[in-house]
Amino acid sequence: MLHLRLITPAERTDDVVRLIERTVGATHLVVLPRAARNPAGDVVLCDVAREAGDELLSDLQELGLEETGSIAVENIDLSLSLRADKAEAEAPGEGADAVLWEHLTDATHEDSTLSVTYLAFITLATMIAACGVVLDNAVLIVGAMAVGPEFGPLAGISTSIVQRAPRLALRSLIALLVGFAVAMAVTVGFSLFMDALDLFSKDRLEGDRPQTGFVYAPDAFSFVVAVLAGVAGTLSLTSAKSGALVGVAISVTTVPAAANAAVALSYGDMNQTWGSAQQLLLNLLGIILAGTLTLLIQKWAWSKQRPPAKAT
Structure with a gap:
């Protein structure tokens, strides 16, 4: 109620x-x-x-x-x-x-606002993921995924398309692009700093990484998982199931791919940088596409069962 x-x-x-x-x-x-x-x-x-x-x-x-x-x-x-x-x-x-469209628009508006807190979370998540890819540590990768706030702007873009809200679309796009740009730039500096302390190395990055090598090797499954996660994440927002949203956050390779691209860029490894960028873009596209289609289907389905008015 x-x-x-x-x-x-x-x-x-x-x-x-x-x-x-x-x-x-x-x-x-x-x-x-x-x-x-x-x-x-x-x-x-x-x-x-x-x-x-x-x-x-x-x-x-x-x-x-x-x-x-x-x-x-x-x-x-x-x-x-x-x-x-x-x-x-x-x-x-x-x-x-049921979908409360005004609540969804308001929630995504707040989550997709470019703020100091948003930038802090996405930057910290990318730096944690950088440690994960260099150490080939899946636990750190999962932790970074959970910390990353990028699903908010992605949901905002999907909502703005369905609700025809250009201001929300622009706000979400700015948060997404600026957030990742700042996070990756800071992570490049973080990588160079860690290398100076002899904690990161190019050999570790380019060595055998069975746990984290997937972040710079996009394939069809990357897109499939992104689409499935986009559907699940959108449903979690419209039904207020926050626990499901956490599961979505740790299933999509966005922040880890950005982190791998930043670390690889700091070492001049353009193959991994390009592969990670492709992985990132593929996942972002899959989530936005799936989120938009999910909201459209929900809107259509619910319009078929509008409650009749009480007799007066």
Whole structure:
């Protein structure tokens, strides 16, 4: 269930209440006249089944409520109510399959913002991966994958394509390109520093690496895994399954490929640099393609089961 807290101008309250009353899956309606001070207006509270939430939010926006008042949405972790159970049963579909498009757009907008924290995480992840490729240590590679924040901008690009949001697309693309550029540049310097300390060496990089050699040897399986991970990652975002997203993060060779390219570049090994760059681009393309197709399919499938309006 979702909990909605609305601030409505007094002249809009009746329209909002009628809209909620017509929504299949909405319950626990509360109206507090003149309770809001900034902005001034009435406060309307209600609970709605997740599978009916997206349509209700869209209808509220059509009333201009986000401009004249406020729409706040929270997840309800526990609701002990027969009315809530009845509302969820009446709403068509399953809550886990529902996509809250406004929430997805807002979440990807935040995750795809080029910030100091984002740059720190992607740079640290790339440096950890650099240690992993030189030491041929799969544990470090997995750790670097888990730390990397690059799925946020990738999801942002997919969402922007489906939602036709050019600003989100530009923001996500900038975060992705600048993030990897900064991370790789810093990792080149890190590699040279580690070489000066005799902790990295060209022989280690170009030696036999059974655990990490795949990061600069792209093949058909690289693209297949990227597509599968893109589907899983997108589903984890739309269904709020954060545990699945962690699994996605440690299954795709993006940060390790960037790290290998940076280390190889510091030693002038252009074969590994080019191979790693191909691996990186292949994985990014696969994730974006899969994410976009997944969202399009979800949008189409859910449009086929829009809940009917309650009789008035």
